[in-house]
Amino acid sequence: MADTSWWVTFPQMERETLVGFRKALDGAYRDFSRSYGDAIEAFFEPLLFFLVWFERLLINAPWWAVLVVVCALVFLVGRSWKIVAGTAVAFLLIGYFGMWKDTMSTMSIITVCTLIAIALGVPIGIVMARSDRARTIVTPILDVMQTMPAFVYLIPVVMLLGIGKVPGVIAVVIYAIPPVIRLTNLGIRLVDRDVLEAADAFGASGWQRLVGVQIPLALPTIMAGINQTIMMALAMVVIASMIGVQGLGQPVLRSITNQYFTLGLLNGLAIVALAIVFDRVSQAYGRRMQLQYERISNV
Template sequence: MFPEGLTFSFADAVNRGVDWLVTRYGDVFRTISDTLLQAIVWLEGLLRGTPWWALLLIVAALAAHATRRVLPTLLITGLLFLVGALGLWDKLMQTLALVLVATAIAVIIGIPLGILCARSARLRLVLMPLLDIMQTMPSFVYLIPVLMLFGLGKVPAIFATVIYAAPPLIRLTDLGIRQVDREVMEAVNAFGANRWQQLFGVQLPLALPSIMAGINQTTMMALSMVVIASMIGARGLGEEVLVGIQTLDVGKGLQAGLAIVILAVVIDRITQAYGRQRHEVER
């Protein structure tokens, strides 16, 4: 047995810090929560209110533009049609709204942080261990403070998803910018381009395939949080899986799980195709 005299705990300090945040900035968190909730409810209403055939046409158009091939486009559209045929269309739209909002927030946070990491070795030294913690710590652990700050529902599910899904985008943005050829940057400097011109005119366009790969990975990781998010009040396909687990309804859980896989495949194929397309143009 480990000696009790050598043990310590920081749990009380963490609890006091969270309590202080709730007491001091409760109104700020409530405002953030209300704003995000309005955004996701609006997007969810838009998706659910759009005719199913119109959404299929939009997805087919995106797939055709990304892949430029008929067979993948038909396959992607057919897979989404299958989800509707299984009676899970509304649940699919709820999940898609959650994933889109979480991915958008992750992109807004992740790309600027990746750019800053690429420009500052000190920031990278501090941030990379934090990203390791965010990815390896069980998601249930950071659900606890998120629940205390935002309560139950869609908003804490979004924040928990962002915490888990943002690190790949930060890493790949940082990597893509740092891998831009030095000779290219020297030539740009020789023409007198300032830092903003270098960033938006050269570095970001050349790093775009890596950034697109990061967005792809972030979206996939956001989808992997769907079932866990359903445990704290998020609706959608994850809720169907959870109900299947609770009632030992294997068929119900398998159908919802298949729908999640289909959504992941659709998003993965489209985002990967856009990334490859950009890479081929640059080559």
């Protein structure tokens, strides 16, 4: 009877072994976070300092000054009055409905996360494009990052760093970085081989090739990746608020627990408004670059 039981029930690991395995892993990680937690926290200290400084700057500056600066940036990057007007209306409505402060918090964290994602993601993408081995290593990691539920990697991050802005930023960056890495890799790999051969034939060094040819030609694709990264970072706002990140996610979380439909809807719409502004601006920028490269002259 005992001999044939594997036929009926899956021959799984002994329950004690499994418990032991989990305990061992948990214990090891706990020990790791106890002994290195402070050091790691100290490592992220400058980041926290910057986050707090930037958030305060946005919140404490007069609203009209922020509005003017945002509109100016939007115009510089997107070169479209339509987008500037839309941005102004969106921000005025957000302020009028009392969500200015939360929006500033969200904007500050999204900006920082995006910058970190670009600063890490573009170089990783470049390495991936230059070496097939790097690509075979990085691709599955990106797959895991994109499919692993955010809550799962929130656990170790919170265990290590507690609750607050820094773990929030780490969680958002993990979630949002894959597109910029993937599209940097893709963009560089798609650069015309003939043009690269020409660069070689004129004696360009590896660095001259990268900076003078590959990155500029990949830039429209890289921009599409950055756009996706920003969108994904915004999508993480609510989840990040669960580990203490200030911003538009907090009221959404509150309205889930208390069933405040309107509060949730308004803050949700504010996130959407931010997303649309970021999206239109970065897309307009990407399109502008694309046009410059592909100006067609068959008139």
